[in-house]
Every structure is written in structure tokens, then in C-alpha cells.
Amino acid sequence: MTSPNPILIVGSMAFDDLELPSGVFPNTVGGSATYSAFACSALAPARVVAVVGTDFPEALVGSLAARGVDTTGIERAAGKTFRWAGRYDADLCGRTSLDTQLNVFADFRPKIPAAFRSTPLVMLGNIHPALQAEVLDQMDAPKLVVADTMNFWISGEPKTLAALLKRVDVLIINDEEVRELSGVHNIRKAAAAVRALGPKHLIIKRGEHGALLFNDGGIFAVPGFPLENVVDPTGAGDSFAGGLIGYLATQSLDAPLQPSTLRRAMIHGTATASHCVEAVGTSRVATLTSDEVEGRVREISALFAID
Amino acid sequence: MTSPNPILIVGSMAFDDLELPSGVFPNTVGGSATYSAFACSALAPARVVAVVGTDFPEALVGSLAARGVDTTGIERAAGKTFRWAGRYDADLCGRTSLDTQLNVFADFRPKIPAAFRSTPLVMLGNIHPALQAEVLDQMDAPKLVVADTMNFWISGEPKTLAALLKRVDVLIINDEEVRELSGVHNIRKAAAAVRALGPKHLIIKRGEHGALLFNDGGIFAVPGFPLENVVDPTGAGDSFAGGLIGYLATQSLDAPLQPSTLRRAMIHGTATASHCVEAVGTSRVATLTSDEVEGRVREISALFAID
Numbered sequence: 001m002t003s004p005n006p007i008l009i010v011g012s013m014a015f016d017d018l019e020l021p022s023g024v025f026p027n028t029v030g031g032s033a034t035y036s037a038f039a040c041s042a043l044a045p046a047r048v049v050a051v052v053g054t055d056f057p058e059a060l061v062g063s064l065a066a067r068g069v070d071t072t073g074i075e076r077a078a079g080k081t082f083r084w085a086g087r088y089d090a091d092l093c094g095r096t097s098l099d100t101q102l103n104v105f106a107d108f109r110p111k112i113p114a115a116f117r118s119t120p121l122v123m124l125g126n127i128h129p130a131l132q133a134e135v136l137d138q139m140d141a142p143k144l145v146v147a148d149t150m151n152f153w154i155s156g157e158p159k160t161l162a163a164l165l166k167r168v169d170v171l172i173i174n175d176e177e178v179r180e181l182s183g184v185h186n187i188r189k190a191a192a193a194v195r196a197l198g199p200k201h202l203i204i205k206r207g208e209h210g211a212l213l214f215n216d217g218g219i220f221a222v223p224g225f226p227l228e229n230v231v232d233p234t235g236a237g238d239s240f241a242g243g244l245i246g247y248l249a250t251q252s253l254d255a256p257l258q259p260s261t262l263r264r265a266m267i268h269g270t271a272t273a274s275h276c277v278e279a280v281g282t283s284r285v286a287t288l289t290s291d292e293v294e295g296r297v298r299e300i301s302a303l304f305a306i307d
Numbered sequence: 308m309t310s311p312n313p314i315l316i317v318g319s320m321a322f323d324d325l326e327l328p329s330g331v332f333p334n335t336v337g338g339s340a341t342y343s344a345f346a347c348s349a350l351a352p353a354r355v356v357a358v359v360g361t362d363f364p365e366a367l368v369g370s371l372a373a374r375g376v377d378t379t380g381i382e383r384a385a386g387k388t389f390r391w392a393g394r395y396d397a398d399l400c401g402r403t404s405l406d407t408q409l410n411v412f413a414d415f416r417p418k419i420p421a422a423f424r425s426t427p428l429v430m431l432g433n434i435h436p437a438l439q440a441e442v443l444d445q446m447d448a449p450k451l452v453v454a455d456t457m458n459f460w461i462s463g464e465p466k467t468l469a470a471l472l473k474r475v476d477v478l479i480i481n482d483e484e485v486r487e488l489s490g491v492h493n494i495r496k497a498a499a500a501v502r503a504l505g506p507k508h509l510i511i512k513r514g515e516h517g518a519l520l521f522n523d524g525g526i527f528a529v530p531g532f533p534l535e536n537v538v539d540p541t542g543a544g545d546s547f548a549g550g551l552i553g554y555l556a557t558q559s560l561d562a563p564l565q566p567s568t569l570r571r572a573m574i575h576g577t578a579t580a581s582h583c584v585e586a587v588g589t590s591r592v593a594t595l596t597s598d599e600v601e602g603r604v605r606e607i608s609a610l611f612a613i614d
Contacts, residue, residue, distance in 0.1 A: 091492055185398055188533045209516040212533065221530030221610045226495040226519065262614045303528045304611040307567045 004044035004249040006070075009036050009126020010110050010135050011238070013050045013074065017085035017099070018280065020232055021092065028281035029060050030129075030235075031082065032125035032148070035235035038285040039242025039272045040123075041067040042293050044249035046242075047116050049073035049135070053104045055080035063286055065291050075114050077104040092230050093207070112138040120253055123245050124168075125238065126150050129161040136167050143253040144171040146238070146245050147199075154180045162197060170262070171199035172241050174207075187212070201262050203244075203269075205237055213266050217259020222266045223303050225274040225296065232280045236273040239285050243272025243293060273297035311351035311556040313377075315449075316343050317417050317442050317547070318432020320357045320381065324406070325587065327539055328399065329585040332502025335541075335588035336367050336597040338389065339432035339455070342542035345592040346549025346579045347430075348374040349600050351556035353549075354423050356380035356442070360388035360411045370593055380420050384411040399537050400514070419445040427560055430552050431475075432545065433457050436468040443474050453552050454506075455544070461487045470587035478480060478506035479548050479568070485511050494519070495526075508569050510551075510576075512544055520573050524566020529573045530610050532581040532603065539587045543580040546592050550600060578603035 011033030018025040033050040040046050042094050044174055047070040050239035051063075055074065080090040082105035097156045102131040110131055118140045124147040126134040132147060147168045153161050154177060161181075165171065187204065191214040201215040202296065206224070247268035251261050271293050276285050316408040318340030325332040335512070340357040347353050359368075361383065372378045389412035392405040417438055427449045431439040431454040439454060454475045460468050461484060468488075472478065478501065486492055489500035494511065498521040502509050506524040520527040554575035558568050578600050583592050 022562070186535060186537070188535050191533075206516065208511065210528075212530075219516075219533055219610055221532065221533075223517070223519075223528030226526055226528075228493060228495050230493070263613050305527055306570050 002244075005253060006045045006047055007121040007123060007245055007249050008047050008049065008112070008119040008124065008139075009033050009040070009123045009242075010049045010114055010126060011036060011123075011133075012082050012105055013052045013056065014082040014084055014105075016281065017083070017236060018234060019087035019098075020280065021088065021090050022231055022280075027278050029072060030084070030234060031058070034060075034282055035276065035285060036065075036123055036125060036242035037064055037069050037240035038067065038282050039239040039276065039288065040246035040249070041069050042272070042288045042290050043243070043268070045070070045121055047073060049110050049112055049116065051075045051077050051108045053077060053079045056081045060133040061252040062138055067286075069273045070116075072084075073116060077107070079104040086234070088233065092233055094130060095233070104163050110135050110138075110144070113155075120144065121245055121249050122146065123241060124148065129153050129157050129164040133160070133164050133167070144248060144257070146241060147170050147174065148241060149177065151177055151180055151301050165198035168199045170201040170203065170244075172205060172208075172237070172244070174205045174237075178202070187272075193254030201257075203266065205240065207233075211240070211266060211270065213262055215259050215262060216234050217263070220259075220266060221261045222270050222300065225270060225300050225303070226273060227278060231279050235282065235285070236277050239276035240269040240273040242269075242285075243267030246272070267297050267300050268293060270300055274300075311463060311553075312427045312560060313354055314347055314351045314421055314428040314430060314552055314556050315354050315356065315419070315426040315446070316340050316432065316549075317348070317356045317429045317439075318430070318434060319389050319412055319498075320359045320363065320607060321389040321391055321412075323588065324390070325541060326394035326405075327587065328395065328397050329587075332587050336364070337391070337588060341367075341371075341546040341548035341553075341589055342545035342583065342592060343430055343432060344371055344376050344588050345374065346546040346595065347556070348376050349579070349595045349597050350520050350550070350575070352377070354380060354426055356417050356419055356423065358382045358384050358411050360384060360386045363388045374593075377423075380423060384414070386411040388525060393541070395540065396579065401542055402540070407532035408563045417442050417445075421531070426607060427451065428552055429453065431455065436464050436471040438458050440467070440471050440474070442488060451476050451555060451564070453479065453548060455479050455548060456484065458484055458487055472505035475506045476564075477508040477510065477551075479510040479512060479544070481512045481514075481544075481549070482539060485509070508564070510573065512547065514540075514543075516551030518547070518577065520569055522566050522569060524570070527566075527570045527573060529607065532577060532607050532610070534581060534585060537584050539596055540584050542589065542592070543584050546583035547576040547580040549592075551576030553579070563607050574604050574607050575600060577607055581607075
């Protein structure tokens with residue numbers, strides 16, 4: 001096996017004030033880039049482009065670097081780090097955003113270091129689609145672009161998002177977002193409509209119910225892993241994306257990705273996300289090993305093995 | 308392959324007044340026994356014990372009989388047939404019960420004809436657990452008992468239901484019911500608690516998200532089949548049960564059921580239910596063939612095949 005390909009991850013780094021059924025956890029380090037980078041670093045080397053404020057702990061950046069993540073693209077700006085506060089329901093299925101302070105993230109314009117521009121895999125976290133496009137504009141010719149987005153951009157920036165989607169290979173969104181993006185309720189028809197906008201592979205996240213993959217290989221359904229203890233769902237989607245792209249980075253990128261490769265990547269994403277939610281914040285993904293990912297991959301595969 | 312074993316089905320036969328996004332369908336023939344019998348008759352011979360009123364169409368009974376269903380246990384009582392009225396949400400995910408008239412079903416006491424008492428498989432539809440027990444009391448020694456129940460009996464008849472569960476091999480309920488029955492929210496812990504009450508095999512229905520099976524073989528997750536057109540979810544659970552027990556009836560019952568046999572049965576149940584919801588009422592299951600079930604089984608199996 002050859003060494004895994006490097007992955008460029010662009011997204012947010014943040015402080016989250018979490019109100020969970022198990023307690024209140026203020027100032028928890030979060031953000032899409034943080035979760036994705038920790039998650040994928042179990043499988044492949046990541047390079048992060050993000051912005052933090054002067055209040056962000058250097059030790060956290062150090063713990064990313066200690067896992068082989070290239071943190072030289074993390075800009076430290078004058079001001080405070082992006083902050084989000086949320087309260088989860090008792091059953092952890094729903095959550096309410098209590099507060100969002102963009103802080104230094106408000107003026108974030110991703111600058112891709114020269115050494116990062118030839119990175120073959122790119123993970124575009126959920127930021128303004130114009131910024132996602134700016135990232136791609138700075139890259140040489142990535143072999144695979146994975147992107148996340150959300151309702152806020154789907155309704156607020158439809159044209160910018162539509163232009164971006166033509167440049168995306170794998171789009172990862174949830175049920176509601178695929179319905180809003182397509183204007184179609186039926187999930188199968190909605191998926192076909194979204195794929196017609198550009199992404200060859202569409203992944204629909206369904207929380208505890210797992211995820212669906214739509215591509216030329218048909219439909220693939222990976223179940224959620226039924227855990228005995230779910231502690232904190234924050235970052236599950238970003239960890240899913242990190243595990244997914246981390247697995248893809250271990251595969252050859254010289255030919256178009258096979259549907260079966262994406263199917264295996266889906267299981268790796270699910271395995272990674274299932275670890276993430278077992279502890280508060282990034283504490284679990286920050287120490288996740290490839291053996292632990294592969295162990296959970298086997299448990300998930302057993303969920304749909306007949307014999 | 309030997310001939311399939313016969314299946315005794317006890318449950319309701321009814322008229323449903325359905326308000327669907329596609330239109331209003333009054334006087335639609337329904338009921339748990341009707342759906343399960345039509346569904347399982349694609350795979351194995353069913354024997355029905357139920358009660359209808361003088362208003363129930365003889366032609367419908369004839370169409371069951373034409374599919375090899377033994378209808379001699381369907382009692383015709385003076386009065387009106389059980390009637391339910393419901394309105395579905397625009398997305399077909401939720402529904403509101405508008406009216407329930409028990410009518411002749413209020414005094415239903417299942418009488419198992421002598422010729423039915425040695426039937427090896429028994430499907431106990433969702434009726435009072437005391438009546439479900441009366442059915443088993445009248446049977447010689449069924450090799451497999453499958454049962455459904457609901458929140459109404461879980462909260463209202465906990466002791467009677469607990470006694471019944473000790474006699475049930477396969478219990479089929481939904482997420483909310485397994486949580487209420489166990490008093491535990493986490494689905495994995497709740498499943499273990501319910502299995503400790505008696506059922507060796509617990510199936511948790513999750514609507515469009517598929518179903519989970521918990522038994523000594525571990526956990527099996529079958530995805531819902533993403534349909535292009537869902538018309539009427541009424542009877543999906545009863546059709547699932549019919550397809551499941553219909554498949555089990557084709558297997559040897561001389562040894563304890565293998566976990567893998569239950570896994571295949573889950574896929575057959577899902578296949579059958581996915582056909583059911585493609586048309587109003589029982590119209591689709593009433594003509595369902597084993598080839599159509601097996602075709603959908605292959606489509607569902609492809610949803611979780613890696614290569």
C-alpha cells in the first residue's frame with residue numbers, strides 16, 4: 001500500500017458553548033475544520049486552512065500538529081475566535097442554537113499557502129460558497145473535491161452555490177438540505193435533481209439513521225451505528241466527512257473513483273462519526289487511531305451482513 | 308424446496324377512511340389481518356381469524372381466498388365492521404387519527420377453528436394482549452409466534468402484555484414503543500431490556516428509515532427502500548410482518564431459527580412493505596407475486612452491497 005494522499009481542509013475553528021443532557025461545557029474547542037482534521041488524521045495527512053483569534057489555545061493547534069496535521073495554514077487574527085452556543089434536547093436528537101458570534105471568522109478569506117496548492121484532495125467545510133470557490137480558484141487541479149453546505153447558503157446564495165456545485169465531486173448534506181436545494185420532497189427524485197447540478201456523488205446524512213449515497217453505482221445505504229452511549233452529537237457530520245475523505249485519500253486517485261470505493265468510504269465516515277459522538281467536543285476524535293476506525297468499520301459492516 | 312408452512316393470522320379487518328395528499332379515499336378495505344394476509348400470501352398459505360360486520364364486501368373475502376388464504380375463520384357478526392379514519396401529512400411522515408369506531412371488533416373473541424389449531428406459525432396482529440393470549444391458549448404448540456402491539460396496550464395493559472411476551476418469539480414494534488415498553492431511551496439498551504421480557508428476536512420498525520433486528524446474532528439493520536412514489540403508508544407495518552412471516556414459513560421450522568434466516572426475513576418484510584405503500588389501501592399487496600417480492604429483495608440487497 002502506498003502512502004495516503006494529503007487532504008486540504010478549509011473550514012471553521014471555533015469555541016462551542018455546549019448544553020448537553022450530561023452537563024454544560026463552555027469553551028469547548030470545535031469548528032468544522034477542527035473536527036474534520038482530527039477525524040481524517042487517523043487515516044491520512046491533513047492540511048488545514050482556517051482562522052482563529054488570539055484567544056485560541058496554541059495547545060490545541062499543537063495537538064493537531066502532533067497527529068501529522070499541517071497547521072501552517074491556520075491564520076491567527078487579532079480578535080476573538082468564532083463562537084457558537086447550543087442546547088441539545090434530552091434525547092440528543094434536536095438542538096437549538098442559542099448564540100453565534102462570527103468574530104474573526106466574519107472577515108475570513110481563505111489564503112492557500114503555496115505548499116498546499118497541489119494537494120490532491122480538498123474538503124470544503126460549510127462556509128460561504130463564494131469562499132469555497134475562492135479556495136478552488138487558488139488550487140492547481142485537485143483530483144477530488146468534497147463539500148458541505150447548509151440551508152443558510154441554499155436559500156441565501158443560490159446562484160453562487162449553483163456555480164460552486166459544478167466544481168464539486170462529492171456533496172455531503174442532510175435530508176432537509178437536499179429537499180431545499182432541489183425543491184423536491186421525495187428523496188430519490190431530490191437526489192437526482194441535486195446530482196444534475198454537478199456532484200457525481202451525493203451523500204445524504206440522516207443522523208442516527210445513517211446516510212445514503214447516490215452515484216452512478218445506484219443507491220447505497222449505510223445504517224447509523226446503534227451506540228450504547230451517545231454523549232455529544234456536535235461535529236458528527238464533520239467527523240463523517242473527515243473519515244470519508246481520509247479513506248478516499250488512501251485509494252488511488254489516478255482513475256475515477258469507483259462506486260464501491262465511495263461505499264467503503266461511507267462506512268469509514270460512519271465509523272468515525274460514531275466514535276466522535278461518544279465524548280464531548282473533539283476529545284474522542286483527537287485521539288482516534290486507524291485501528292479504532294477499522295474496528296468500528298467491522299462492527300458496522302456486521303450490521304448488514306446476512307451470514 | 309418443500310412447500311411453505313401455513314400461517315395463522317389473527318387481527319383486524321376494517322374499513323379505513325383515508326385522507327392522503329393524493330386524494331380522499333373513504334371506505335378503503337384495511338385492517339392488520341387483511342394487510343398481513345394479502346402480503347404473506349405471496350409467499351405462503353395463510354389462515355385468517357378475524358371478525359367483520361354485515362357491511363364487509365364478500366368480494367374482498369373472495370379475493371383473499373383466491374390467493375390461497377383460508378378465510379373460514381373470518382366471522383361475520385351482526386353490525387358494522389371496525390372503522391378507522393385518518394389524515395396524513397403532506398410528506399406522508401405523520402398522520403392524525405380522526406375517528407375510530409370499534410363496532411363488531413369491540414366484542415371480538417378469536418375462536419380458532421379446529422382445523423387451524425396445529426398451524427405451525429402464528430401472527431398475532433395488534434389486538435388486546437389478553438386476546439392474543441387466548442389465541443395461543445387455543446393452539447396446539449406453534450413453532451413460531453410473531454406479535455405486534457402498540458402504546459395503548461403497553462401503557463394500559465402492562466401485566467397482561469408482559470405475560471404474553473414470554474410466549475412470543477418475534478416481537479415487531481416501533482422505536483417509540485420499544486422505548487415505552489422498556490422505559491429506556493437508548494435504542495440498544497431498550498432493545499436488550501425488551502428481549503429480556505421474552506422475545507428472542509426483536510424487530511424495531513423505523514418507517515422510511517428501515518428496521519433493526521436484535522437477536523443472538525447481534526444487530527441487523529435493513530434500510531428502507533427509497534421509493535420514487537409513496538402513495539399510502541397505511542398497512543406498511545402489517546405488510547412488513549406478512550412478508551417476514553411469509554418468508555419464515557418457507558424455511559425449516561424443525562430447528563431454532565438461525566439469526567441469518569431472520570435477517571433474510573427482514574429483507575422480505577421490507578420488500579413487501581415497500582410494495583404496499585406504492586398504492587392506496589391493499590390494492591398493491593392484493594396482487595403481489597413472489598417474483599415481485601424477490602425482485603425488490605434484490606433491489607434492497609443492492610442498497611447495502613459493497614461491490
